[in-house]
Amino acid sequence: MSLKIVVLAKQVPDTRNVGKDAMKADGTVNRAALPAIYNPEDLNALEQALRLKDRFEGSTVTIVTMGPGRAAEIIRESLYRGADNGYLLTDRAFAGSDTLATSYALSCAIKNLPEVDVIVCGRQAIDGDTAQVGPQVAEKLGLPQITYAEEILDVKDGKITVKRRLERGVEVVEGKLPILITVNGSAPDCRPRHAKLVMKYHHAKTVTERQEQNDDYMFMFDKRPYLNITEWSVNDIQTDVNWLGLKGSPTKVKAIENVVFQAKESKRLAGKDSEIDELMKELIANHTIG
Amino acid sequence: MNNIIVYLEIEEGVVADVSLELLTKARSLASKLKCKLEALAIGSQLDGIGAQVFQYGVDKLYLADDARLYPYTSLPHTSVLVNLFKEEKPQIALMGATSIGRDLGPRVSSALFSGLTADCTALEIGDHEDKKEGKSYTDLLYQIRPAFGGNIVATIINPECRPQMATVREGVMKKEIFDANYKGEVVNLEVAKYVSDSDFVVSVIERHMEKSKSNLKSSPIIVAGGYGMGSKENFKLLEELASVLGGEVGASRAAVDAGFAEHDMQIGQTGVTVRPKLYIACGISGQIQHIAGMQESSIIIAINNDENAPINAISDYVITANVEDVVPKMIKYYKQNSK
Ligand SMILES: Cc1cc2nc3c(=O)[nH]c(=O)nc-3n(C[C@H](O)[C@H](O)[C@H](O)COP(=O)(O)OP(=O)(O)OC[C@H]3O[C@@H](n4cnc5c(N)ncnc54)[C@H](O)[C@@H]3O)c2cc1C
Numbered sequence: 001m002s003l004k005i006v007v008l009a010k011q012v013p014d015t016r017n018v019g020k021d022a023m024k025a026d027g028t029v030n031r032a033a034l035p036a037i038y039n040p041e042d043l044n045a046l047e048q049a050l051r052l053k054d055r056f057e058g059s060t061v062t063i064v065t066m067g068p069g070r071a072a073e074i075i076r077e078s079l080y081r082g083a084d085n086g087y088l089l090t091d092r093a094f095a096g097s098d099t100l101a102t103s104y105a106l107s108c109a110i111k112n113l114p115e116v117d118v119i120v121c122g123r124q125a126i127d128g129d130t131a132q133v134g135p136q137v138a139e140k141l142g143l144p145q146i147t148y149a150e151e152i153l154d155v156k157d158g159k160i161t162v163k164r165r166l167e168r169g170v171e172v173v174e175g176k177l178p179i180l181i182t183v184n185g186s187a188p189d190c191r192p193r194h195a196k197l198v199m200k201y202h203h204a205k206t207v208t209e210r211q212e213q214n215d216d217y218m219f220m221f222d223k224r225p226y227l228n229i230t231e232w233s234v235n236d237i238q239t240d241v242n243w244l245g246l247k248g249s250p251t252k253v254k255a256i257e258n259v260v261f262q263a264k265e266s267k268r269l270a271g272k273d274s275e276i277d278e279l280m281k282e283l284i285a286n287h288t289i290g
Numbered sequence: 291m292n293n294i295i296v297y298l299e300i301e302e303g304v305v306a307d308v309s310l311e312l313l314t315k316a317r318s319l320a321s322k323l324k325c326k327l328e329a330l331a332i333g334s335q336l337d338g339i340g341a342q343v344f345q346y347g348v349d350k351l352y353l354a355d356d357a358r359l360y361p362y363t364s365l366p367h368t369s370v371l372v373n374l375f376k377e378e379k380p381q382i383a384l385m386g387a388t389s390i391g392r393d394l395g396p397r398v399s400s401a402l403f404s405g406l407t408a409d410c411t412a413l414e415i416g417d418h419e420d421k422k423e424g425k426s427y428t429d430l431l432y433q434i435r436p437a438f439g440g441n442i443v444a445t446i447i448n449p450e451c452r453p454q455m456a457t458v459r460e461g462v463m464k465k466e467i468f469d470a471n472y473k474g475e476v477v478n479l480e481v482a483k484y485v486s487d488s489d490f491v492v493s494v495i496e497r498h499m500e501k502s503k504s505n506l507k508s509s510p511i512i513v514a515g516g517y518g519m520g521s522k523e524n525f526k527l528l529e530e531l532a533s534v535l536g537g538e539v540g541a542s543r544a545a546v547d548a549g550f551a552e553h554d555m556q557i558g559q560t561g562v563t564v565r566p567k568l569y570i571a572c573g574i575s576g577q578i579q580h581i582a583g584m585q586e587s588s589i590i591i592a593i594n595n596d597e598n599a600p601i602n603a604i605s606d607y608v609i610t611a612n613v614e615d616v617v618p619k620m621i622k623y624y625k626q627n628s629k
Binding site: 015016098099100103126127128129130131132133134135136138139140144145146147148161166167168169170171172173174175176179249250251252253254255256257258259261263264266267268269270271273275276277279280281283284288289290 | 361363364365368388389392393394395396397399400401403404405406407408409418432433436437438439440441442443444445446447448449450451491492493494495496497498499500501511535536560567568578581582585588589590591593602603604605606607608609610611612615616619620623624627628
């Protein structure tokens with residue numbers, strides 16, 4: 001049995017290491033000051049997909065990502081680790097999308113692919129932390145979903161068994177294919193790049209990248225079709241523009257503020273015995289403790 | 291019609307705290323909007339639910355009672371919400387930002403094309419003017435949440451689509467009984483009208499749920515440790531201090547990530563929110579995401595060897611020293627001087 005697997009992956013600014021220069025004076029985020037990385041849980045998802053591919057001969061792993069042109073890096077990174085091909089959804093029309101409009105665009109892209117058995121994606125992206133896109137894509141495609149997967153245990157007779165990690169427990173569930181699965185950060189890390197694959201896909205590019213960079217290797221793209229990363233604009237997938245971008249986003253940002261905390265007037269102590277004793281005495285006296 | 295609906299999360303017949311916290315918040319929103327507060331329970335053997343929730347000011351309780359609806363699976367619960375919302379057209383729908391709420395909410399919002407804001411830290415009612423379109427809106431739900439890793443807070447609105455949906459984490463809102471004698475109406479939903487057999491495509495084969503071991507949320511005294519504790523071993527010092535003071539031990543995410551403390555001890559934006567009488571922050575730098583979960587503590591003591599640690603700014607007492615020196619002194623004094 002072979003499986004057609006799709007991985008939804010996103011390139012995100014690394015919000016885990018937000019330095020002081022990442023915030024502009026007006027309180028907005030200076031995305032340029034943050035390195036762009038592969039969303040961590042999408043890497044966990046990729047690993048689950050690659051394990052299925054290892055197990056079921058003839059399976060393929062296709063990456064779908066939506067973002068600006070540079071998000072093609074995500075696809076190359078996936079190819080280096082064992083994915084077979086990738087699609088970059090990129091268009092101005094997608095700009096300003098909230099999770100629902102994003103899910104709509106991704107679901108249209110998936111419908112544009114030949115049949116799919118399993119869609120895997122990370123539980124959430126670190127730049128939004130909403131965990132909404134997975135379930136919303138599933139709903140738009142009319143597919144069932146299994147969220148918070150820690151391990152895909154088996155696929156047999158058109159059914160997939162998955163171990164889920166919940167806030168307060170674990171579950172093993174079984175669902176019918178085709179299905180969408182979101183993968184938790186507690187799942188195994190993604191395998192590293194494979195040197196051979198890095199060599200093979202080093203020059204993989206989208207059309208736009210090829211046009212932008214005058215590459216000595218231009219001659220290769222016709223001979224080696226696997227080096228072509230497919231780029232899709234709105235016109236390449238069947239969409240209703242009313243559901244895209246700002247228009248297709250029911251949520252609007254009304255205001256953005258910097259987080260400020262009320263500073264308190266504090267008593268400063270150096271930690272001498274007498275000071276600690278005094279502090280404890282005070283806390284006991286005013287019934288904070290005791 | 292146009293009321294507020296809260297989805298009740300139920301484990302073994304008990305309504306989750308997060309749902310009761312939401313009912314409390316929703317009660318005050320409903321009073322402000324002069325609409326009714328409704329609650330929806332989906333599961334099996336739901337007879338005891340009314341007694342748990344009416345006192346939070348619930349005017350109407352919908353029950354979808356069917357053996358196949360417990361434990362939770364995504365599609366059948368989604369169908370109940372979607373079909374009920376189509377009939378009742380609530381203006382606001384709230385659920386916990388839990389494993390269940392975060393699985394269910396997006397699915398429902400996608401089916402209804404209604405906006406959903408995850409992990410709100412505050413919910414308010416307010417107006418909005420869209421100058422570009424020349425439209426004005428009254429009594430919208432302001433869904434306030436940290437964004438971009440917690441470095442900013444964003445106010446999100448859904449001007450056009452209903453219901454306005456939001457999820458909120460456990461502990462963020464305060465639960466308070468509204469009226470111990472409050473009585474609402476019970477409406478039993480005919481499950482077959484809401485759920486179809488084809489919704490049961492995912493089944494739970496095995497399930498192990500644990501009750502939360504930590505009592506952080508309700509503890510009046512919290513001793514919290516950060517990465518500056520240096521090791522799991524050193525966390526024992528904090529356990530000792532917490533136990534002599536009658537408090538609980540919490541942790542920063544860096545301490546949890548380093549394996550010094552358990553995940554359910556994490557305090558902050560992506561952990562629990564606490565409001566103790568006394569919060570002792572040991573070796574915690576005080577990044578925004580941590581402070582978001584403990585800033586409402588009445589008294590804050592920071593023990594940190596960096597005199598410029600951000601936590602100091604919001605603390606009542608700043609002890610600039612090593613934790614391993616200070617904490618034993620506190621334990622010693624308290625043991626000797628309390629009755
Ligand atoms: C989206 C997002 C969500 C997050 N959610 C949370 C959350 O819910 N909760 C949370 O806590 N964090 C959260 N974080 C992480 C947060 O940004 C910080 O990284 C984290 O709080 C730092 O933990 P810390 O203060 O223990 O570690 P550090 O920042 O490394 O601080 C250690 C402190 O210990 C002090 N120290 C070192 N040695 C000693 C000693 N011997 N004695 C005394 N002091 C000492 C140091 O001076 C320093 O101030 C989140 C981050 C992101 C991006």
